Amino acid sequence: MxxxxxxRPLVRVFLVDDHSMFRSGVRAELASAVDTVDIVGEAGTVAxxxxxxxxxxxxxxxxxxxxxxxxxxxxxxxxxxxxxxxxFLALSVSDAAEDVIGVIRAGARGYVTKTISGADLAAAVRRxxxxxxxxxxxxxxxxxxxxTQHPQTPxxxxxxDLLTQREREVLRLLARGYAYKxxxxxxxxxxxxxxxxxxxxxxxLQLSNRYELSRWATxxxxx
Amino acid sequence: xxxxxxxxxxxxLAEQLRLSPLTVRIGFAVLCVFxxxxxxxxxxxxxxxxxxxxxxxxxxxxRRVGDIGRLAALALLVVGVGLLLSGRQLVRNNxxxxxxxxxxxxxxxxxxxxxxxxxxxxxRMSSRIGGVGSDQSKRAAAVRIGGGIALVLVGISLFLVLAxxxxxxxxxxxxxxxVLVGVGLIxxxxxxxxxxxxxEERRERIRSQERAExxxxxxxxxxxxxxxxxxxxxxxxxxxRLARGQERELRAxxxxxxxxxxxxxxxxxxxxxxxxxxxxxxxxxxxxxxxAELDDRLxxxxxxxxxxxxxxxxxxxxxxxxxxxxxEPNLVTVFVRDRGVGFDRATVPDDRHGVAGSIIxxxxxxxxxxxxxxxxxxxxxxxxxxxxxxx
Numbered sequence: 067m068x069x070x071x072x073x074r075p076l077v078r079v080f081l082v083d084d085h086s087m088f089r090s091g092v093r094a095e096l097a098s099a100v101d102t103v104d105i106v107g108e109a110g111t112v113a114x115x116x117x118x119x120x121x122x123x124x125x126x127x128x129x130x131x132x133x134x135x136x137x138x139x140x141x142x143x144x145x146x147x148x149x150x151x152x153x154f155l156a157l158s159v160s161d162a163a164e165d166v167i168g169v170i171r172a173g174a175r176g177y178v179t180k181t182i183s184g185a186d187l188a189a190a191v192r193r194x195x196x197x198x199x200x201x202x203x204x205x206x207x208x209x210x211x212x213x214t215q216h217p218q219t220p221x222x223x224x225x226x227d228l229l230t231q232r233e234r235e236v237l238r239l240l241a242r243g244y245a246y247k248x249x250x251x252x253x254x255x256x257x258x259x260x261x262x263x264x265x266x267x268x269x270x271l272q273l274s275n276r277y278e279l280s281r282w283a284t285x286x287x288x289x
Numbered sequence: 290x291x292x293x294x295x296x297x298x299x300x301x302l303a304e305q306l307r308l309s310p311l312t313v314r315i316g317f318a319v320l321c322v323f324x325x326x327x328x329x330x331x332x333x334x335x336x337x338x339x340x341x342x343x344x345x346x347x348x349x350x351x352r353r354v355g356d357i358g359r360l361a362a363l364a365l366l367v368v369g370v371g372l373l374l375s376g377r378q379l380v381r382n383n384x385x386x387x388x389x390x391x392x393x394x395x396x397x398x399x400x401x402x403x404x405x406x407x408x409x410x411x412x413r414m415s416s417r418i419g420g421v422g423s424d425q426s427k428r429a430a431a432v433r434i435g436g437g438i439a440l441v442l443v444g445i446s447l448f449l450v451l452a453x454x455x456x457x458x459x460x461x462x463x464x465x466x467x468v469l470v471g472v473g474l475i476x477x478x479x480x481x482x483x484x485x486x487x488x489e490e491r492r493e494r495i496r497s498q499e500r501a502e503x504x505x506x507x508x509x510x511x512x513x514x515x516x517x518x519x520x521x522x523x524x525x526x527x528x529x530r531l532a533r534g535q536e537r538e539l540r541a542x543x544x545x546x547x548x549x550x551x552x553x554x555x556x557x558x559x560x561x562x563x564x565x566x567x568x569x570x571x572x573x574x575x576x577x578x579x580x581a582e583l584d585d586r587l588x589x590x591x592x593x594x595x596x597x598x599x600x601x602x603x604x605x606x607x608x609x610x611x612x613x614x615x616x617e618p619n620l621v622t623v624f625v626r627d628r629g630v631g632f633d634r635a636t637v638p639d640d641r642h643g644v645a646g647s648i649i650x651x652x653x654x655x656x657x658x659x660x661x662x663x664x665x666x667x668x669x670x671x672x673x674x675x676x677x678x679x680x
Contacts, residue, residue, distance in 0.1 A: 206576070241578070243574060
């Protein structure tokens with residue numbers, strides 16, 4: 067083993083999921099990433115989660131979307147005003163647009179499905195801890211669909227309601243399964259710039275009051 | 290066979306009145322002499338009276354009359370119809386005819402299909418309406434019923450007075466309306482409860498049906514798959530394939546309860562990615578942006594995509610393939626990408642059917658293009674594009 071160039075502090079992670087089996091599964095998977103992640107606590111209910119996050123002040127909370135008593139959104143809504151520095155990464159078995167868009171708009175900085183591999187999960191945690199966003203291909207597809215497929219929709223705030231050409235390109239490559247590094251070399255930009263674009267898309271996704279966005283997500287569920 | 294000759298009306302009536310069916314039939318025949326009255330009566334009974342419940346009388350499917358109340362209503366109706374048929378001059382003075390018809394209809398409405406159990410339920414309900422809650426509501430019910438009866442009585446006496454004078458038909462409308470309002474007041478709460486009761490019953494039935502459907506579905510799909518997975522514990526790839534296929538199926542069932550619209554582009558794309566996942570035990574990460582009705586050209590893209598996915602699954606040596614498809618107003622783009630072994634196009638023989646015919650040829654025949662980029666060791670990406678003509 068060669069010594070790392072610049073040893074980085076471990077990311078302190080808190081697990082929230084109402085299935086204890088799944089929590090121990092995530093623990094086991096992340097155990098292979100001991101040089102990245104340190105699990106500082108876990109919780110199985112919304113109330114436990116709020117209390118546990120308050121006490122352990124983690125860097126990143128891995129948050130299950132579906133739980134009794136309001137789910138991940140309830141945790142986000144209660145913790146974020148009090149502990150704005152805690153970042154959230156949503157984990158779910160659901161690919162329903164409504165759920166995905168819901169937790170992102172409630173403040174999560176990313177969304178991955180529970181079938182993600184341990185190494186990918188550790189990388190996503192690190193990325194979120196660094197303040198960047200984590201978009202799965204599916205989430206990128208959702209955003210493209212919601213933002214670009216309705217050209218007739220009136221736009222109230224072009225700054226928030228439209229994607230730039232570059233952001234669209236980045237999202238398309240994400241949806242095609244490209245990693246950030248691959249996107250960077252494809253578009254001849256730096257990885258940092260890719261991260262900036264993705265974060266900017268995340269901000270638009272969270273702040274845009276496009277009526278279309280929530281309606282689109284709901285429609286996707288019904289179709 | 291079960292005692293019926295035509296529709297079983299006479300048989301049922303005889304059974305109910307404890308008479309010989311022959312007597313009843315003769316009665317009908319005799320009544321027929323009077324302007325076909327008997328035939329009309331028979332038809333009316335046939336239309337209105339329900340069949341005897343099979344459970345109650347399994348052998349005889351005779352028709353069955355509830356009791357005097359319903360019989361009276363029917364008789365009134367039939368007399369009205371008979372008058373309509375026979376007495377033209379009476380029709381002109383509809384003082385007699387119309388109230389008769391209306392009164393008969395009102396009673397028939399009350400008693401129609403009210404067999405013993407139903408009626409006892411109605412009675413229970415009406416007593417519940419009166420009984421449940423405060424004295425006030427009890428009093429209100431009493432007032433309503435009393436008022437209704439009073440109105441009926443007023444209507445009848447008005448009718449009698451007017452019938453004596455045989456005055457203008459318009460005058461008869463007033464008692465008729467009064468009668469109608471009275472009947473409505475009397476039967477209103479019953480109808481209300483009945484409708485509420487029926488919709489509650491229907492909701493309950495739908496709920497239990499849904500539960501049964503859910504159980505059946507889970508049994509056929511999830512439980513079977515779990516059993517299969519237990520038998521394949523030593524083959525991770527097979528387990529992954531089973532789990533993935535079941536996941537996809539369950540997801541489709543949960544989130545797309547409507548019949549899948551296979552005629553749409555997005556659904557067709559998800560369809561082929563599912564097929565390839567099942568057939569080759571790979572995971573196809575599928576993202577489709579936009580949607581459109583399938584036509585020949587879009588269908589060709591779907592087939593070319595399928596071929597590209599199959600190639601990736603078979604030759605790339607990976608367990609995961611990415612599929613991205615986007616429909617824009619005038620362009621369709623599809624990317625199929627793997628991070629597998631890749632290949633050097635120069636080394637692939639020209640007659641390799643998959644790439645040459647199924648992908649490139651198919652796309653070109655439909656006015657599209659296919660580009661294949663591959664780097665040995667780094668993977669392959671197939672790009673399909675086609676312009677769309679706006680409808």
